Amino acid sequence: MRNKTIPYRIFMLINYSFLGALVLLGLLPFLHMFALSFSDKASVLANEVYFLPKGFNIENYVAILASKNYLLCFKNSIVRVVVGTIVNLVIIVLTAYPLAIGEKRLKGRNIIMWYFLFTMLFSGGMIPTFLLIRDLDLLNKFWVLILPGAVQVFSIVLMMNYMRGLPKELFEAAIVDGADHLTILFRVYFPISLPAVATLALLSIVGHWNSWFDGMIYLRSVDKWPLQTYLQSILADLQNTSQKAGLTPDEVQRLARISDKSMMSAQMFVSMIPVLLVYPFLQKYFVTGIRLGAVKG
DSSP states (O other): OOSOOHHHHHHHHHHHHHHHHHHHHHHHHHHHHHHHHTSOHHHHHTTOOSSSOSSOOOHHHHHHHSSHHHHHHHHHHHHHHHHHHHHHHHHHHHHHHHHHSOTTTSTTHHHHHHHHHHHHHOOOOHHHHHHHHHHTTOTTSGGGGTGGGSOOHHHHHHHHHHHHTSOHHHHHHHHHTTOOHHHHIIIIIHHHTHHHHHHHHHHHHHHHHHOOHHHHHHOOOGGGOOHHHHHHHHHHHHHHHTTOSSOOHHHHHHHHHOOHHHHHHHHHHHHHHHHHHHHHHHHHHHHHHHHHHTSOO
16 A cells, blocks of 8 residues: 555545544634633624634633632532542442343343433422422532432443443353452453443543532532532623622723623633543543443443
8 A cells, every 4th residue: 555546645635634624623613712711802792703812801711710719619629520420430330230230130120220211211300309409408518419410320321231241251250250249340340341431430520510500509608619600600790790880990890801702711711621631531431431332232
């Protein structure tokens, strides 16, 4: 293939051009948000900002970072992501393993599986869920961010399918050697399921990091909010402030330099940074984990 023909070179040129266009399509929205977050209000409202900042302005980031609650809410989100991901993965692995070993070794497996699938199709609704959380005395407590979403059925199904795709000889050999189920799970199945575990960890991290609505409805204290709830409140406060009369000079100057669109763009960038830092370390497992987890149903 060293002496590449002209049709081959044309074909490769078309391929690279097409892939390059796809890369640009993925990058341009981020460049647009970046430009909006650093542009002044007049340029943003006039729709003059495309891929480069116009009228350079850092007031959006100052408004986000200058608040005394920012670092506290950032810490809350980090703790939530770490604790929530650990809880999710423990439940996912411990639930998927018995469902993966088959009906012969777990009586009523199909009934249990349908029970979990039922919760994916139907839910009690927001008001009954709120009443239940209130009765459990979880309102305005950290665990209200973790426990309601601790059992992720979709992730359990992925992990179960991944484990069902592993060679049965591994399980049988471990049984012959006298291993119990916990030994089989953590010394045989878990080490070779790391691609799927990393994939589900990434999904859990992104889910916990991006979640804001549960903090808004279940937590009354601002110092207990996750970062996304706090960022959402900044935008809401900005919109409410712009509608009020009798503004102070500082508030008038602030509104003159900040628009809703530029503030939202700055929020997106601030919230994306931790996920972008984690994703490269788990990227190599992501496609492999999803592909292998979907082999068997």
